[in-house]
């Protein structure tokens with residue numbers, strides 16, 4: 001049985017046909033439209049295209065936003081047009097296939113649990129380092145979403161009282177110090193300490209800090225740029241600091257570090273592990289969580305959503321109706 005997983009992000013709608021072992025067999029993508037109806041159309045068209053080439057049984061959508069506990073509706077998504085829209089029922093009615101929704105971080109965590117870095121972990125946490133921090137908690141492979149479906153908002157744990165301002169309205173949130181955005185912000189702060197011509201980043205920025213992106217900082221750190229390496233060391237420290245909080249609350253068996261920044265894990269993960277191990281409560285007298293890099297990369301949302309779609313399709317086969 002094959003299912004379709006779709007990663008519905010703020011920039012693009014990426015869809016894939018996925019098999020029982022989590023392998024992505026075929027893909028298609030389109031830019032994310034701005035209107036709610038156009039977005040629904042884009043999803044329907046993506047599935048129709050893939051279903052023209054493969055026999056697919058169900059569809060899963062990984063959405064960058066809040067999804068209701070019954071996984072049928074999107075409450076709110078900051079970068080998508082949907083506000084309180086019963087997306088699953090609408091798409092299902094048009095395609096004649098079962099459709100299930102999940103928050104994208106939860107879908108990625110499920111993919112890592114079933115096929116990747118968190119395989120079989122009793123308590124697993126996903127920390128996705130991208131523009132901000134996406135977080136997910138799985139207990140025995142089940143998503144923990146809190147009483148109102150918004151847990152865990154790991155990126156907005158406050159690590160620094162009166163720290164850097166965050167778009168959420170608070171200050172000092174973890175993601176302001178530990179994300180692609182944070183990496184760039186730290187590098188820009190450090191520019192003041194280095195003569196502009198003495199570093200790769202200084203020359204590139206040449207008075208325009210907007211030229212400094214997380215990706216560029218990571219690239220410069222890889223090339224040995226001292227300023228970029230300091231920014232990376234700073235990120236590693238904040239990652240370790242935040243992971244110690246996460247461990248105090250959840251005591252996970254595995255923490256999976258995903259998101260675009262995780263592609264640079266060799267530059268920061270060992271430092272982060274060391275810092276985590278030194279500041280976690282009871283350091284030296286407790287088992288430590290294994291901190292691992294995500295294995296499924298960009299496809300995690302697609303693979304996780306497709307796996308959930310498979311569960312729903314299997315339910316239909318067994319019971320004649322979805323859960």
Ligand SMILES: [Zn+2]
Pocket residue numbers: 155156166167168169170173
């Ligand atoms: Zn915040």
